[in-house]
Amino acid sequence: MWSRPISQPARKTLVASLRDALRQQIESGHFRIGERLPSEAQLTREHGVSRTVVREAVAALRADGLVEPRQGSGVYVLEPEAPVPAPFSDVDMDRLSSVIELLELRTAVEVEAAGLAAQRRSPSQEEYILECLRAVTLCNSAGRNSSEEDFALHLAIAEATNNPRFPEFLIMVGANSIPRRALDSQTQVPMAERYGEMINDEHDKIVTAILNGDEDAARAAMRTHLRGSQQRYRNLLRGTGG
Template sequence: MTIDADNPAPVPAGGRRRETLSSQVIRTLADRIRQGEYSRGSQLPTEKVLIDELGVSRTVVREAIANLRASGLVSIQHGVGAFVRDDAGIPPFRLAPERLTMVENQLKGLELRIGIESEAAALAAERRTQVDLDAMAAVCDAMDDAIRDVVRDSQTDFEFHCAVAKASQNEHFFGIFNYLGETLMPRMRLQTKDVEDAVFQANLARVNAEHRLVLAAIAERNIDGARLAMRQHLTVSRDRMIERMRRGG
């Protein structure tokens, strides 16, 4: 296969520029990776092999490899070469913000949290340190202050769940909760802006009481109890959301 290097990007009559040489090489190599011709974990052909096969310059090949690296398809081992990443072609998990404006999709996100955070709480009960317990207790105390002052945000709620995830001693639980919490909680916060102060305080007090039940189970190293307490806490939130959906609010 040889890419036309003599006239890589003429402007046709329609005024639309054709692909540059580097773009053509990027597309060719990316297609080979996605189609499995270059399998995950394998080393890409050397620069010389690609230059000879594609009929392009070393500069073009290097630009293409740099782009594939930036796109997450390849990694570079200096002095060795370029390798197809093990996760090449797998799209990163994300919740589309435009879809989360719908309550139904917030509900799906909350259901995902139930599964993830229940297990994080169980691991926290097994692995927590005193520092972890102190952090969770401090957040519960801060939420008491927020209740008293009618602070209408979800920051202390978010911080408690972060503290539980950290106590699992598994950075992946913390990473995915941090993403889910930052994505979902601001939208859930908007639903409280028109709630009367007394009702808001009562709801937040119930939430914090549930937090303290989770904390107590973790402190006692009650693995099953921590898992159940977290599941019940988030399930109640899910059920309230379902009820709002039924009422059309």
């Protein structure tokens, strides 16, 4: 009796189902590390699928690093590879040297972001940048922890580049990269009034240049701001010997 071949979408569903079933058996320990999987013929019988489906499912497991075919012997379960840590997940913000490393990286990215924001910002983005500036200025003037508001301002500038990779980068680095946050956790020393005024002035120069559409001044102001933060942390590092 003639029968139609399995369609491509149907076969893909069968492959995915078998792949997931075998993965679950491997991860649960039903098939242990170094153990050989059942033969192609056994898997065909047990799961009611064709040899083609079995081969594709095994190939998918191999691509995921879960199994390894060995010539003339069969397919064996591999020890899972150690997961690759997410970017910046191993940064120790209690170490001043880690803060300096992130500030150097941020400088490389955010100086250009400020210049692009001066070129490309929209009226609504200008308005939001000003809102963020007012919020961080109020916090600094009151001597309160301004790390969240500071990060929001830098993120607003990154978003005003209208290149999504800039805000993605800042979000990936995270709010912990804001110097004030790290400094507070490191020293538990309240921010001096003079320091708050200095940061407010630096922020104001960055935002003014962006709103004026002055790319060069925006880059220069952002560079001064972030390099100043680097220097303050280097001075602290030398002073503490940490």
